[in-house]
Amino acid sequence: MMDFWIILTAVLVAGACSILGCFLILRRMAxxxxxISHAVLPGIAIAFLMSGTRxxxxxxxxxxxxxxxxxxxxxxxxxxxxxxxxxxxxxxxALFAVGVLLISLNAQHIxxxxxxxxxxxxxxxxxxxxxxxxxxxxxxxxxxxxxxxTVILLLLGLFYKQFxxxxxxxxxxxxxxxxxxxxxxxxxxMVSMTAVSSFESVGxxxxxxxxxxxxxxxxxLTDRLGVMIGLSVAVGVVSAVxxxxxxxxxxxxxxxxxxxxxxxxxxxxxxxxxKHGLIAKASRRRSAAGVL
Amino acid sequence: MLEWLISLWSDPNTRWILLGCTLLGLGSxxxxxxxxxRRESLLGDTLAHxxxxxxxxxxxxxxxxxxxxxxxxxxxxxxxxxxxVSAISRHTRIKPxxxxxxxxxxxxxxxxxxxxxxxxxxxxxxxGLDKYLFGQAAAMVTxxxxxxMGVSLLLIVLALLLxxxxxxxxxxxxxxxxxxxxxxxxxxxxxxxxxxAVAAGIQAVGVVLVxxxxxxxxxxxxxxxxxxxxxxxxxxxxxxxxxxxxxAISTLGEGIPTGPVTVLAxxxxxxxxxLLAPGRGLAARALRHRGMRAAxxxxxxxxxxxxxxxxxxxx
Numbered sequence: 001m002m003d004f005w006i007i008l009t010a011v012l013v014a015g016a017c018s019i020l021g022c023f024l025i026l027r028r029m030a031x032x033x034x035x036i037s038h039a040v041l042p043g044i045a046i047a048f049l050m051s052g053t054r055x056x057x058x059x060x061x062x063x064x065x066x067x068x069x070x071x072x073x074x075x076x077x078x079x080x081x082x083x084x085x086x087x088x089x090x091x092x093x094a095l096f097a098v099g100v101l102l103i104s105l106n107a108q109h110i111x112x113x114x115x116x117x118x119x120x121x122x123x124x125x126x127x128x129x130x131x132x133x134x135x136x137x138x139x140x141x142x143x144x145x146x147x148x149x150t151v152i153l154l155l156l157g158l159f160y161k162q163f164x165x166x167x168x169x170x171x172x173x174x175x176x177x178x179x180x181x182x183x184x185x186x187x188x189x190m191v192s193m194t195a196v197s198s199f200e201s202v203g204x205x206x207x208x209x210x211x212x213x214x215x216x217x218x219x220x221l222t223d224r225l226g227v228m229i230g231l232s233v234a235v236g237v238v239s240a241v242x243x244x245x246x247x248x249x250x251x252x253x254x255x256x257x258x259x260x261x262x263x264x265x266x267x268x269x270x271x272x273x274x275k276h277g278l279i280a281k282a283s284r285r286r287s288a289a290g291v292l
Numbered sequence: 293m294l295e296w297l298i299s300l301w302s303d304p305n306t307r308w309i310l311l312g313c314t315l316l317g318l319g320s321x322x323x324x325x326x327x328x329x330r331r332e333s334l335l336g337d338t339l340a341h342x343x344x345x346x347x348x349x350x351x352x353x354x355x356x357x358x359x360x361x362x363x364x365x366x367x368x369x370x371x372x373x374x375x376x377v378s379a380i381s382r383h384t385r386i387k388p389x390x391x392x393x394x395x396x397x398x399x400x401x402x403x404x405x406x407x408x409x410x411x412x413x414x415x416x417x418x419x420g421l422d423k424y425l426f427g428q429a430a431a432m433v434t435x436x437x438x439x440x441m442g443v444s445l446l447l448i449v450l451a452l453l454l455x456x457x458x459x460x461x462x463x464x465x466x467x468x469x470x471x472x473x474x475x476x477x478x479x480x481x482x483x484x485x486x487x488x489a490v491a492a493g494i495q496a497v498g499v500v501l502v503x504x505x506x507x508x509x510x511x512x513x514x515x516x517x518x519x520x521x522x523x524x525x526x527x528x529x530x531x532x533x534x535x536x537x538x539x540a541i542s543t544l545g546e547g548i549p550t551g552p553v554t555v556l557a558x559x560x561x562x563x564x565x566x567l568l569a570p571g572r573g574l575a576a577r578a579l580r581h582r583g584m585r586a587a588x589x590x591x592x593x594x595x596x597x598x599x600x601x602x603x604x605x606x607x
Contacts (some may be wrong), residue, residue: 093504209397259401
């Protein structure tokens with residue numbers, strides 16, 4: 001049963017991240033995802049301090065707000081004339097520093113280890129359960145992730161066309177009368193929500209891995225958005241399950257193994273993809289040279 | 293207050309750490325200015341995360357904890373990571389930012405696996421390896437501080453010696469190639485210097501925050517000047533001030549970590565620069581804007597020709 005909860009958590013993290021990752025990759029905002037996943041730390045710490053418990057909804061809302069604040073600050077610095085890479089770097093390091101400081105200063109009030117911030121503690125997920133009216137409802141992380149995945153599926157299902165157009169051609173979307181900025185912030189809100197709910201299970205850095213790597217793998221394999229999302233989720237889920245098994249064999253961090261497996265899958269598709277793979281490209285070049 | 297300052301200087305250990313952090317801030321501020329101008333600021337973040345497997349391999353091979361050895365491991369892993377990023381973004385349709393994200397997290401994931409493997413194997417001497425990675429300057433011993441200071445001085449001296457070349461490749465690589473400079477080689481040298489700065493900084497401020505040592509002082513310095521030598525000096529001073537503040541304030545209490553304080557000091561300097569710097573700062577811009585509006589209103593009232601109006605709107 002323990003294994004089941006851990007794998008279910010990993011699969012939910014992988015699912016939520018790999019769907020959103022496709023849109024981040026297409027909008028060239030991979031590193032904004034990186035920034036958000038670090039910058040939600042002060043939100044989590046403040047939610048901890050204010051509510052005093054690990055009450056999920058507080059945490060989810062507070063930290064999601066910080067994710068949106070990050071996006072807003074990055075945008076503001078850019079309009080103030082700072083180049084985009086530097087504005088991302090300044091905002092997320094500053095917010096992460098605030099988070100680390102808050103946690104270390106209130107170490108006795110916040111039940112959050114700094115190692116856990118970076119690597120996550122997915123192995124402890126089954127013990128941290130949520131009780132409602134005295135009955136055990138199962139692990140809290142699974143509930144939070146479940147809510148997140150539902151929100152993502154609901155929003156994407158309702159507005160798939162709009163998100164797609166915004167991802168490929170924001171100018172065209174604006175010309176069609178789609179509120180591009182609103183959808184931008186909706187997407188960023190979903191990324192923040194995912195980052196927060198995955199935070200305790202896989203840590204700040206590995207969330208980024210699950211956001212970017214499966215989506216990039218799928219991006220090399222197909223040219224159609226629908227197929228890309230499907231493949232991305234498949235890669236994410238396979239990495240989650242295989243990573244869990246690998247961590248068992250190596251006696252090492254589960255989250256680390258999951259991202260490593262995803263990375264290996266990425267390398268495979270980088271080499272072997274029929275259209276965009278390095279081997280296919282090289283052989284195409286050779287046959288072109290043969291024709292000449 | 294005064295007692296605190298005296299105690300900082302009288303305790304030899306604290307004094308060394310203070311000096312080491314100051315020099316580190318100075319060195320990374322200077323090197324960071326070049327990466328900032330080349331719009332490669334986030335490379336520092338990639339390098340820092342990629343250092344983890346390098347440090348772990350260095351430890352697994354030798355079973356010794358030494359700053360010099362970790363530096364070598366981090367350097368090699370950083371170079372490998374950068375090669376991967378440029379290979380992915382050159383040969384596939386994946387954009388450089390996504391390539392950085394992939395390499396960063398993959399290296400860090402592999403490093404995490406190695407780190408936990410080492411910790412679980414329980415070889416005894418591994419304790420403190422995570423201290424090295426998450427940054428606690430107070431945990432440094434004198435030998436580590438010497439390495440830190442040596443490395444920072446080396447960075448500053450090399451940056452001054454190669455100033456002209458780095459200036460050219462930061463502003464106009466095409467021109468640099470045209471007059472026969474070995475641009476590829478110089479870019480690699482700059483990259484290695486950046487990696488060294490990052491690897492040295494990890495121990496003081498930690499994996500995640502070390503990128504800020506490169507970015508924030510340089511970005512703050514950019515607001516004060518349009519001349520590169522002045523910018524380098526300002527970035528160095530901002531970096532040094534943040535390093536000093538971080539090391540000094542973290543001596544105040546047990547639980548105050550060096551890294552976040554250093555980064556927040558740098559961010560404060562950046563915010564002040566953003567708002568108040570003459571010329572490029574937001575306040576100066578707003579004032580200029582108002583002045584122009586007033587001038588425009590006057591010309592309109594005075595019935596002056598509309599040429600002034602066009603100028604006012606443009607700037």
